[in-house]
Amino acid sequence: MTRRAILRMLPPHMKIRKYIGGMVMTNGYLLGEGEHSVLIDAPSGVTDWLEQEGELPGELLLTHQHYDHVEDVARLAAKGVKIRAFAEYSKDLTLENFREQWGMPIEVAPYRIDDVLVDSRELTSGGMTFRIEHVPGHSPDSIVFITGENDDSGPALAFVGDTLFADSIGRPDLPGGDQKLLLTGIREKLLTLPEDTRIFPGHGFETSIGRERSGNPFL
Numbered sequence: 001m002t003r004r005a006i007l008r009m010l011p012p013h014m015k016i017r018k019y020i021g022g023m024v025m026t027n028g029y030l031l032g033e034g035e036h037s038v039l040i041d042a043p044s045g046v047t048d049w050l051e052q053e054g055e056l057p058g059e060l061l062l063t064h065q066h067y068d069h070v071e072d073v074a075r076l077a078a079k080g081v082k083i084r085a086f087a088e089y090s091k092d093l094t095l096e097n098f099r100e101q102w103g104m105p106i107e108v109a110p111y112r113i114d115d116v117l118v119d120s121r122e123l124t125s126g127g128m129t130f131r132i133e134h135v136p137g138h139s140p141d142s143i144v145f146i147t148g149e150n151d152d153s154g155p156a157l158a159f160v161g162d163t164l165f166a167d168s169i170g171r172p173d174l175p176g177g178d179q180k181l182l183l184t185g186i187r188e189k190l191l192t193l194p195e196d197t198r199i200f201p202g203h204g205f206e207t208s209i210g211r212e213r214s215g216n217p218f219l
Contacts, residue, residue, distance in 0.1 A: 015031075015032070015033065016029055016030065016031050016157075016200075017029070017030040017053065018030075018200075019043065019045075019046050019049050020043070021043040021044045021045040021046055021049070022043040022044035022045070022068050022071060023044075023068065024068050024203065025203060026041065026043035026044075026068040026069055026202060026203060027041065027043070027200070027201065027202055027203060027204075028040065028041045028042060028043050028046045029041070029159060029200055030050070030053070030055060030057060031126065031128065032126050032127070032128070033055070034055070035056075035058055036058065036126040036127050037055055037056075037057040037058065037126055038057055038058070038059050038060075038061060038125045038126035038128065039057040039059070039060045039061070039076070039081070040060075040061050040062075040063065040145060040159045040200075041060075041061075041062060041063055041069045041070075041161070041202060042060055042062070042069065042070055042071065042072040042073045042076055043068055043069060043071060043072065044068070044071040044072060045072065046072045046076075047072045047075040047076055047079075056079060056080075056081070057076075057081055057126070058081065058082065058125075058126060059081065059082045059083075059084060059125045059126060060073065060076055060081050060082070060083050060084065061084050061085075061123075061125065061130070061145055061159075062083070062084065062085035062086075063142060063143060063144070063145070063159060063160065063161025063162070063163075063202060064085075064086070064093070064138065064139040064141050064142040064143070064161050064162065065085060065087065065089065065090075065093040065094050065139070065141055066093070066094065066095055066139055066162070066174075067094045067095050067096065067106045067107075067108050069161070069162075069202060070094060070108055070111070071108060073108075073109075073111040074108075074109035074110065074111040075109070077111050077112065082114045082115065083111060083112070083113050083114050083115070084113070084114065084115040084116075084117055084123070084125070085113045085115075085116065085117065085141065085143075086116065086117050086119075086132075086134060086141040086142075086143045087113070087116065087140070087141040088113050088116060089110060089111055089112065089113055091108075092175065092176065093139065093140070093141055093176070094106070094108045095174065095175065096108055097175075098175055117132050117143065118132070119132060119133065119134035119143075120132065120133065120134075123145075128147050129147060130145040130146060130147045131145075131146040131147070131149065132144070132145060132146075133146065133185075133189045133190075134185070135160075135163045135182070135185035135186065135189055135190065136176075136178065136181050136182070136185065137163070137170065137172055137177060137178045137179065137180070137181035137182020137183070137184075137185055137186075138161070138162045138163055138169075138170030138171060138172060138174070138177055138182055139162070139170075139174070139176055139177070140176040142161055142162065142163055142170070143161070144158055144159065144160045144161065144163060144189065144190065145158070145159040146158045146159075146193070146197075155194065155196040155197055155198055155208075156193065156194060156196075156197045156198070157197070157198050157200065158190065158193065158197055158198065158199050158200065158209075159200045160190065160199055160200065160201055160202070161201070161202045162201070162202040162203065163182065163185065163186060163190070163201075164186055164190055164199060164201060164207075164212060164216075165201045165202075165203060165204050165207070166199075166201070166204055166205050166206075166207035166211070166212070167207075167212075167215070167216055167217065168204075168216070168218060169182060169183070169186060169216070169218045169219070170182060183218075183219070186219065187219070190209065191209060191212070191213050191219070193209045194209065195208065195209050195210030195213060196208060196209070196210060197209040199212065
């Protein structure tokens with residue numbers, strides 16, 4: 001298992017720490033500090049890392065519920081962290097129902113979603129305002145969290161899960177996937193953002209809308 005954290009400075013009132021964990025090196029992002037911090041996605045081991053950092057976020061926002069993004073959700077919920085996602089927990093969404101078919105040891109401790117989110121809703125979490133955009137195609141419940149659109153101190157930030165990557169896009173061939181839906185969502189809801197919008201994906205490195213708009217071979 002690989003675990004590491006990278007500190008990046010954001011607007012003056014906020015910072016982001018990136019954690020990478022689990023079999024497929026999934027990214028989790030901690031925004032802010034202290035009781036007002038917010039975690040985006042919960043890969044394996046992120047709870048232990050948070051303890052090392054001396055942090056316990058008030059809320060966890062899930063970009064989607066594939067197993068590698070939710071392995072630590074139950075542990076965080078047991079500590080009182082509020083869980084928000086676009087759909088209720090199900091073994092179809094976590095892909096647990098397909099583990100025998102794939103021969104993979106996928107197992108997720110069950111958890112409960114405290115707040116089921118709505119497309120195009122504005123969400124305030126940890127003192128930050130996020131716009132929620134539903135971008136299915138990789139997973140039926142995939143959403144993007146966009147913040148800082150009206151912040152004069154820097155570009156907007158988009159936490160996109162497994163919809164868009166540096167030089168790639170999310171896999172549409174997993175259960176519930178749909179390539180046409182994914183490409184339509186990316187083009188209509190992500191590529192229309194300002195080109196300096198910073199993209200924080202569920203795997204790999206940070207990129208920007210301008211970079212992907214001009215050079216992503218899948219778009």
